[in-house]
Amino acid sequence: MTISAQRSFESTDVLTTAPGQLRVIKRNGTLVNYDSGKIAIAISKAFLAVEGGSAADSSRVHQQVALLTDAVSNTFKRRMPSGGTVHIEEIQDQVELALMRAGEQKVARSYVIYRDERARLRDAGITKSHPTLTVTLGDGTRQPLDLGRLEALVTSACEGLTGVNAQAIVDETLKNLYDGVQESDLCTTMVMCARVHIEQEPNYTYVTARLLLDQLRSEALSFLGLADKATQTDMMEFYPQALPAYLKRGVELELLHPDLLKYDLARIADAIEPMRDFQFTYLGLQTLYDRYFIHSNEVRFELPQLFFMRVAMGLAMNEADKEARAIEFYQLLSSFDYMASTPTLFNAGTLRPQLSSCYLTTVPDDLYGIYDAIRDNAMLSKWAGGLGNDWTPVRALGAYIKGTNGKSQGVVPFLKVANDTAVAVNQGGKRKGAVCAYLETWHLDIEEFLELRKNTGDDRRRTHDMNTANWVPDLFMQRVFDDGDWTLFSPSDVPDLHDLYGTAFAERYQHYEQLAAQGQMKLHKKIKAQDLWRKMLSMLFETGHPWITFKDVCNLRSPQQHVGVVHSSNLCTEITLNTSQDEIAVCNLGSINLVNHVTANGLDVAKLERTVKTAVRMLDNVIDINYYAVPQAKNSNFRHRPVGLGIMGFQDALYILNTPYSSDAAVEFADKSMEVISYFAIAASSELAKERGSYSTFDGSLWSQGILPIDSLQKVIDNRGERYIQVDTSQTLDWASLRAKVQTQGMRNSNVMAIAPTATISNICGVAQSIEPTYQNLYVKSNLSGEFTVVNPYLVNALKERGLWDAVMVNDLKYYDGSVQNIERIPEDLKALFATAFEVEPRWMVESASRRQKWIDQAQSLNLYISHASGKKLDVTYRMAWYRGLKTTYYLRAIGATAAEKSTISDGALNAVKAQVQVVHEESAFVEAAPVPLACSIDNPDCEACQ
Template sequence: MSQVENTQIRIDDLTLLITKPGQLRVIRRDGELAQYDDHRIIAAIKKAFLAVEGENAGNSDRIQEIATQLARNITERFKTRWPDGATIQLESIQDLVELELMRAGEHQVARTYVLYREKRREARKALENQVVEKPIHVILSDGTRKKLDRHILSNLAVDACQGLNDVSPTQIIEDARKNLFDGVAMNDVYKALVMSARALVENEPNYSYVTSRLLLQDIYREALTALNVPHDLSQQTMHILYPKAFAAFIQQGIQHELLNPNLREFDLEKLGKAIDVSRDQQFTYLSIQTLYDRYFIHRHEKRIELPQIFFMRVAMGLAHCEGKDRDARAIEFYQLLSSFDYLSSTPTLFNAGTMRPQLSSCYLTTIPDCLDGIYGALKDNALLSKFAGGLGNDWTPVRAMGAYIKGTNGKSLGVVPFLNVANATAVAVNQGGKRKGAVCAYLETWHLDIEEFLELRKNTGDDRRRTHDMNTANWVPDLFMKRVFNKENWTLFSPDETKDLHDLYGDAFEKRYCEYEEKARKKEIRSKTLPAINLWRKMLTMLFETGHPWITFKDPCNLRSPQQHMGVIHSSNLCTEITLNTKSNEEIAVCNLGSINLVNHMKNGKLDAIKLQKTIKTAVRMLDNVIDINYYSVPAAKNSNLKHRPIGLGLMGFQDTLYLQNIAYASHEAVEFADRCMETIGYYAVQASSELAIERGTYESYKNSLWDQGILPIDSIALLKKTRGDEFLKQNTSATMDWDSLRKQVKKHGMRNSNVMAIAPTATISNIAGVSQSIEPTYQNLYVKSNLSGEFTVVNPYLVHDLKQCGLWDQVMIHDLKYFNGSVQQIDRIPAELKIKYATSFEIDPAWLVEAGSRRQKWIDQSQSLNLYMAQPSGKKLDELYRLAWIRGLKTTYYLRSLGATSTEKATISDDKLNAVQVGIVAPKACAIDNPDCEACQ
């Protein structure tokens, strides 16, 4: 055999290896494919070290070891990201080399490597005009090979950029060509356009809309093909195709038992005509990718749902109970959802219109003190979690360690072993195949097992007495806080000997607690006494170290509850915004959530009260419908929901509205706006529920409620103050709207819903709407968000706009923002007023968050998911902050977010790749700001 033939065989073998499924491949700069080889990475890293340390370092074992380890890290990152193989651009590998050198602390070597890359880049640029571009052939889905029509790329890029400022279709096409090679699949050509637009988001936020529109073309092709709708996107518009796709979706969805057959009862032609195709243009990249990955209905891994069909499906699912008005109501609901004026919570978006319409967000249960009851409650947890419900479990009734067990004449191991089982159940039950189950366990502060409960999330100790995947929260009575302030002792009891204590609050609790303390002094019951301040310090220490347990306050939740005539609130929910009564084996509290997009209700820099009133009226109706349509997997949940009909109307985009008004979060103006906007929402929410009561009747347990007594949420502050006294409650009670007339209306017509307001975290639905989360301050002005859908560059568009106005938005500014982790505080050329306006969550004194939360709380009949941020916590700071939260009348708090020595997520300088460096955040493992595992309330 000749040398030429030998060479040919080796080349063919290499080609087979490169194109073998599951392999990592590299696109060289000449467009050719090459085999991924980490030895080349090792060589490149060693060269960078030699450039710094000299040629004598060439034989250093240290350098060889470092280079090998860094190369291994890079390879593992690629394999983790693309377990099925991928084609990687050479620049992406070099980006990771920079990143790993920085992570390893080799800053000088990394800088040398960056300079070398820049030098090589300039050299290539100088030769660009001399290079003759080779023709590229593409492989179509049927295997046909044809020359790439570059006009297709141009048309797609131009259409995607239409109507957007400061974006360039030419730039997108040029960058996309770098990722193309001869023989590339046509689908990968489309992906190259998406990836090139995505890489430009950090330069100009509008590229997020461009990326979304390019991705939509892929989604259109996939869904229309799966629905067997003939299409040619280059010749037909989606205005023609959408109604056809909608009709096909309903037909096939019912046929394949994905959709509820009752959707046939709608006038599909009428609804199809109501679809507004132009609203597909309003999605950001993050929002459309999130919808595609987790919300759109699919069959055999192929999406059969398009964005506007998705919103119409949800609207139909919520309007089916409207009788002969169902078509008109479905269109009304669709208009609200598709405009992003209001969005239902994730379970509703997941399941509305499907065979199992589990639409409710939150479930609260009380665990009884018996084996049958405990395991029955765990079964309920599994069934409720199965269809995407978030859980709050009250474990206080379960007897403490060492308590006597009459049936076996033995002693109890306490509540902790059962919590470990609950933790395992949450992990085992996958929520509809979309995310892990999520649960929070609550324990009242006088429980004898409280000290061990505080340590459940520690990484050390006996793993059988740890719950690494379950959230925990303290249920704190006012008496404990008073004793902390007064530096008095606190006594712990076992609930089997103090059975009524958990069902008492206010003065009745205090009286009974003191009686039990007297019994304890006489040794009539088991107890443990310790300084209240010591237990308080341990609570704060664990909160800082593990992010748990959260701190929630029992008495304000109960004393201000409209439903105190029907029982006791024993805990909050998974995200601490729901405060509803529970009763063992009888009532599982259920709440149904949705959030108003405040940004869409701003007009000329002010809140548009007229539009807000209209939105809230429809939103309350939608939430009330959820109660009747909902699929209940547990009878006790159905019993509770139909009896009390609670809903939780919240908000999102609060930080964005401050930007629109040129208001800093850390300001009295922001606190005042928090007050006024929540007053407006609260007023119209109560009004809407009362008007609905005229049409549909009051909820079953309305009589003797606070509503029935003419006591509105703002009035209930007086009930709390009466018990606490002026010394321990300092909460603003100012009002600006005509509440007297609303009291009369409620007194006359009643309420359709026992509770109407709750502010959820909205982490996911705010992504869909493209606004800031809930009531959260800005996390960082430039960072990379990681979730189940991938990594997304997040740039503060308001900051970019203001910097453009000042002539300061350029590449240097982008690099500065990356270097300073999205903070503007250390960038000298940014004006002082913008530094105040664009302070991020860890740069704001958390007391401002408490003050704003207090103003909102006075209007809310339930609670709010209030995260608190502290860059450098100390015992003194935490003590002051949580005392302030109690004094200001907050019902609950959520996570304490704190930073380590370095920042949370560092955006790395990159031409065409999105990177995030995770560095030392002291935060819990579950339910993080951008963690999709906790979406029940989102």
């Protein structure tokens, strides 16, 4: 009998609680569902061990296995007709007895001997040694390779996973070892031998992660003085011991906050679930190890569940029953149902708990103010904040300077300084500083601003490391649609435009145009709106910048328009908060893992409500615990208390629902899922207001007027007129009662929702980023943790079900860069379901985003993927984004075309837009361009500042 015969009883299946369900107590104390199929496998392997390969084809053996399996199962059904628990040893006792009663003495004897030998080895803690290989320990001494432990580690890593072969990994590991190998290299070799199989079988990513865990356990437990080595089963004992030792050591090293030691640590430790270590993918665990775990002199002494508990405890410090809340938060984080943003994961529970994700500032038009703003950038970036700067107030090139009686050099030289500051302050080496500069489209320096990321021209007027974004008023877009003129001004001559939007902006702007036409305004420039629009799109395609974001819709739908103006978005274009010289807007982010709240039948609404309620509480706690590097940020955050609850794993959810991204059903799911999250998030914030009080500027807000995000959409419709907007306003939930609750109870948070890129935290959870379509079905992902093979497990499982997954298919996927479209033997329905990002027409992304946007009080970080890009296609796509009521867009991922395209997106759903879109000249098609630099949602190692 093989090791796997006994291991067959000990799976990691998800536990259910159906009536009459039998459950099995494993040796490590965990419970799993009773599965008679595993008994059949174990008995079959016992026969194979005695009778050899002939048993596999023996009808007698098959029949006997079925009878014996039924006999064992019926025994427990008779004993416990209403369900109950049974220990693994009892099951194995019954297998022995059934074999003896059936007259299979040889099989039973082999089974007994094997059980005794395994028990003896477990009790003695000894295993067999390799006859020739030795391992060099850290102190330089050698000892024989513990082959038994190696085999046990690999077998444990493969346990409960289909399609993996433990013996193959063991054999390959031994082939790659040499006599005297360093102990530290032994784990690395096992990991490397497992990871090479990921492209053939996605489950090997879990095998690889579990083998990596052995290295993590050894490093952390040794540092804490608990053990040199431990299996995952041993962690049932060691995790409760490790928590107080880890916290004490972290406080001693001045890495953790002393208040963590004030918790009831026994109660906290008892809540840790060690087996959740087994749910990591290799990429997720390696990312945590490299960049998140607390370390001293490069020794990581934080383990995965200690990490999640540290974050949970850090977020529960001010709670009345902080132990209960910490455990509640831990359950949400460690299950991957919800994940806090990267700054929160970095810093919760530390001496400098800078937990917030995004900071938005307005730069004033004076030298002191400009350099104060740059200093604020440095201080905020130091503690892992992503920055969005509104530079519109700074006067343009050639504007008069009264103090010196000279002329301004414009905004660009100061942007260069801001760019270099972001490079210099790199967040403690964890990741580069990241900032985005915003400029309104009427600013006289806008044309030079568009060229900041070009690789040609005067390098002193280039910002190669800083992101840029256009802050576009509706009036400009209307002029583009109507082929009108556009006038550029210096903000020093038209200072009030900065704080105006909607019809008020349009009226004042037209007044300034009249003054300019009459010669009463010297510094201005008149151009064709479509010419500027064409240049915006050209630079976006060529350099990836500036992004296109829309000023008026952000302000018209802002709940806080009674106390200020939204002057920009943030680094990743999902935050829309007020800024001024006295207030630096702050947003605190986290994301629901949507795939964990979906079944084949649709949304698990009850679970989603529980998750959202806890998540909003965690986000609200961030505001009070957060370390504020500058006073303006604290002032703003405490006044308005904004948070940004988002989602990730949208693509995974569509796979589970068997719904292609390019479909009406996907658009409807985007609508419905966001409506439910919006409803529960607003309700949760209102309940917190009842418990803790409303935010200070609630009175006068849209919330106080009973205007929820879905209602604020009408403000945009009224302001633009129906000619310039087409949006869906349908709803399915009881919003009337929620409006009444909000008006009565108030809101704890001025803003509640925003969908961020989730680049790194999606890696941790092993799901698709944010709302992104699948990038490729098979590719190598590169980030600061190294290179990782990524294969779409949903595709692999679908192909397996149809008997199509084999080595040839793997090679085909490699040949076609992860695309299934040109592989003939793949059925059409699977080609539709597993279309990759550049194979999804951008209109589907825009439509889904439009449906989400109606429910969100902030915005979405929306990348657009356009294959065979031409000027015409970009023009239609971005006009459609504005026309469908989006607040912002993010990166353009474009694959260039070499000739003009003579047709645009041919679909009836776009006809309403095409009727308004007077497409720019067909000869404006783009030539093949270099790949656009990757950003957050494709896990660019230079970014990831939001999540």
